[in-house]
Amino acid sequence: MSQIQNKVCDTIPYELVHNKIIIPVTINGVKTKYIVDTGGKTGTMYDIALEMQANAAGYTRISDVNGQGQNYQEAYVSNVSIGNSYQIKLLKTMVLPKDPFFTDLGVAGILGGDAFSQSVVTFDSRYRIMVINYPYRPEKLKLTDGVPLLDETEYHSFVTVKQEEQTMKILFDTGAEGFLLYSIQDYNRLADISDIKETNHAHGIVSAGLAGLGSPVEIKKLNIPSRIMDKEFTNIGCTTSVMNETIIGVDLLKYGKVIIDYMRKRFFFLPFEKGKTDMGGAPVLWNVSILPRNERFEITTIWDSMKDQVSFGDQVININGTSLSNCPMSQIAIEEIMNAIPGDTGYIIIKKDNQERKIEIKKER
Secondary structure (H helix, E strand, O other): OOOOOOOEEEEEEOEEEOOEEEEEEEEOOEEEEEEEOOOOOOEEEHHHHHHOOOEEEEEEEEEOOOOOEEEEEEEEEEEEEEOOOEEEEEEEEEEEOOOHHHHHHOOOEEEOHHHHOOOEEEEEOOOOEEEEEEOOOOOOOOHHHOEEOOOOOOOOOEEEEEEOOEEEEEEEOOOOOOOEEEEHHHHHHHOOOOOOEEEEEEEEOOOEEOOEEOOOEEEEEEEEEEEEOOEEEEEEEEEEEOOOOEEEOHHHHHOEEEEEEOOOOEEEEEEOOOOOEEEEEOOOEEOEEEEEEOOEEEEEEEEHHHOOOOOOOOEEEEEOOEEOOOOOOOHHHHHHHHHOOOOOEEEEEEEEOOEEEEEEEEEEO
């Protein structure tokens, strides 16, 4: 990527839609929007990359949130403008297939840390802004106020955090929902020697990634204490993931300002409040999850209280009185229907062997 010219201090208001940070971007005259994803590499859907007159640049292989590896064509796009002054002459992007989630959000793709490699990026959720500085850090911020970024090649935000007396490598990923996705590898390594409490268990798909839905796996719901730099968090409720590293998601921004100095490889977390923060324990979730799969809507995660009621892959045709017959094959559409259910109980209707069955569902820790 070419150097950024002149001194830059740009404030960019962002939208937060379905827990994704979305900003306007202009590439080669094409005005569009991207998700800011500090845990990923820049990627653009094929049809929009064509419109931007992207030039082919080989292939790359990445793993998504489900641990699924996939090869993607890469291309160069030119004349990238983020904000008023941060401009990149040439940026490499993965070329992604058309993605209904991106289409629903009205975005071209994701901007990874590689797009900001010549800058210092500040996320401030109180004002819903990103601030891009180049070549200097924000005023009064010292290198010693931060911790090293561990990954020096892909511009991913890997840092070390403490869990009681143990240290672990985590990825700060604005593309990940929630506060914490705990690596099953870290769970297996630390469960016996730290204060981790398992509160529930499921079988299913963690989430939809760039490569689509993953294979079903064992999922644990946990309560965990952790320290991020000088800030102590207790009773962090989370679920396990199949990624190699534990992920701190976009919800960290609710608790403090995050600054990533990509040029000097430093990470800063400036909490809004000092002292311990009690995170309230295991998350309250519906005891089944439903996603579009196989051109229909299927049950994709089953918590223990439902394992004798439904099976993975059962077709769902109705959620709490809302027929899915005309529902678009969209994760966002299903989440909106589930989120609209009043209270902590509802029902689904599944269709199996041409028989329909109504089943109660509930929210639980």
